[in-house]
Amino acid sequence: MEFLQLLLSGLANGCVYGLVALGFVLIYKATEAVNFAQGDFMMLGAFVMVGLVNPQFLGLNFWLAVPLALLVMGVFGYLLDLAVLRFMFGQSQIAVVILTISLGFVIRFVAGLIWGHEPLNLHSPLAFGDLRLGDVVISFADISVIVVTVLMTLFLWQFFQRTKLGLAMQAASQNQMAAYYMGIPVKRVQGAVWALAGVVACVAGILYASKGTLDISAGFIGIKAFAAAVIGGFGSLPGALMGGLIVGVIEPFASRYLPAGYSQIAPYALLIIVLVFRPNGLFSQVRIKKV
Template sequence: MDVLQLLLSGLANGCVYGLVALGFVLIYKATEAVNFAQGDFMMLGAFVMVGLVNPHFMGLNFWLAVPIALIIMGALGYLLDLTVLRFMFGQSQTAVVILTISLGFVIRFVAGVIWGHEPQNLHSPLALGDVRFGGVVLSLADIAVIVVTLLMTLALWQFFQRTKLGLAMQAASQNQMAAYYMGIPVKRVQGAVWALAGIVACVAGILYGSKGTLDISAGFIGIKAFAAAVIGGFGSLPGALMGGLIVGVIEPFAARYLPTGYSQIAPYAILIFVLVFRPHGLFAQVRVKKV
């Protein structure tokens, strides 16, 4: 029973990593850039919900605040692309990586100025109860995390496979110039994918905030989410989810059965192992780039 409890708890945490990893993959699939501020976007989305819901801020109804927060974060993602990232067009991926790392510092600073540096609690109805399965206890927030992550992964996979916008995003990542000559509005497509990544980060932030306290350092889980995306296969949406689940499950078992401190390095040990023996990731969708 202890093993089952650890497994389910790890799956819930892994789904949060998977959602943030989905943001990494979304950006990469559409632009071939890596957004190292994705974890901080998640943190910002959670604090936007705190500002909308908590009584000492705006005090809105939780379910009314959710779509407002999603719109705000989607708009921020689009404006980020419009005002900053488009000026990086044609620059190296290294320059974009440095830019997004710097952006993460800016987001943490702004969040600290607005909401302070003390831990905050999100007033969420998902945090108000537990469900028992025999001797195993799961919070409503954990169940919501698992269900929403599975549904979002499926929806995004269908979006990229079956919609014109999803196919246009993939075409733009393969060859931006060719996509432009084929009539695809490359800049607007990239703006849309940054908006979508902001929305996904906001969903992850809401679910993460429902599980416990929040502070501005919460965005550092983006490091684990990046490891999850690499383990699963960068560019694969199902791989991002599976990588997140692997990292999430490894942590509680390492904390339970290995000496103190090993749970923190266990995900990165798995990452090194995968990079050595399967560099493209466990569930990679290897493709040849057309030039």
Template sequence: MDFSQLLVGGIANGCVYGLVALGFVLIYKATEAVNFAQGDMMMLGAFIALQAVNEDRWGLPFALGLALAVVLMGAISWAIEVAIIRRLFGQPQFAVVILTIALGFVLRFVAGVIWGHEPQTLQTPMAGRQFELGPVSVGYDEAFVILATAALTLLLYLFFARTKLGIAMQAASQNQLAAYYVGVPVKRVSSMIWALSGMLATVAGVLFAAKGSIDPSAGLLGIKAFAAAVIGGFGSLPGALLGGLLIGLVETFAARYGAAGYSQIAPYAIMLLVLVLRPNGLFAQFAQKKV
């Protein structure tokens, strides 16, 4: 396989990892907790989109089905924060970690009961279509993944840099108590961040399903996205995307040129190396707290 072809495939895979990693970072920045159900939220969002779009289900147009899935998953994530996560306020962060791991099992069980455990294909207008970019044949699905990730990255940047809500979210992530004293509705902001994280996970799930099939175990992809967030730095949104791209490229090239199993172990080997040499991640943006 040509180097350029591998490069495009690796970037497309890395974009999916990066979007899921963004969800990890958003919630961590807001609450200093790690949501290990992020990958399972991605999986559930993809199944909701499949339910909405596939002709043997609701048969909605792809764009409308995607929008509906994003809104529904945002509402589900918001409800999870309000009904479950918020009740652990003041508890050790370890309790939230255990809770989100258990939540992931529940989401996989629910998806299996509703849609079954066999791999299913999301029907998209990009399926099976390609175009030539110089010497490289690029699938419409790969181009969709890359362009959608670039657009979302730009929108997130503008949201956090230019809107009052985005600035309030940044303030709450830096210091919740100080943000509360200056009038920021911290609890509402936390719920919105969970909703935004669920929406991002849904888009990532649709992009993932557009390149192959989806089943309840696809939520375990969140482990690789977690590695991407660690590599990039849990305080850095750009770092999460770059960490995802790094893992996608390394995984793709390791699968092509390495021995059997190299592609599966490579992301975690990189994470271990980064933790040893630069514990805060390659692109960390937060400073250590003083006590």
């Protein structure tokens, strides 16, 4: 029973890591840039939801606030690409990395300025009790996280397989020049990718805030999500989610069965092992580019 309890808890945390890791991969596949502010996107999306729902702020109905928060983060992602990131075109990848790290600091500062530095709770109907199965106690928040992640995964899979925009994103990620000559508006597609990454981060933020308290340091979850993306395979969307689940499951078991403190380094120890023996990740999709 303890094994099942730890497994379900790890899967719920892993789903959040996987959704944030998915944002890393989406942007990398479209622009070959790494957005180290993706965790802060998640934190900002959660705080936007808090601002819309909690009584001390706007106090809107939760289900009305969800699409508004997703819209806000989608617009934020698109405008960020339009106003800032497009001017980095042609610059080195390290310059973009430094920019996104700096952006994370700015987001944390602004969030602290607006919502304060004290922990807040999201008034979420997703966290309305526990389900008891014998000796196993499962919170409805954890169940909601797992269910929403499965639905989000199915939606994204259908989006990339069935829609013109999804196919255009895949084409632009594989060869931007060829996509441009085929009539695909590459810059607008990249803006749409940043918007989609903002939406996915917002979903992760809402789920994260539904599980417990929220403060501006929540954005540092992006470090674990980055490790998850690398473990799964940085170019693979399914790999990002699987990497998140692996990291999420490792943590509670390491905390239970290893000496104190080892649970924090267990995901990164696995990351080192994967990089040594399978540098492209466990579920990588390696493509050979002809030049």
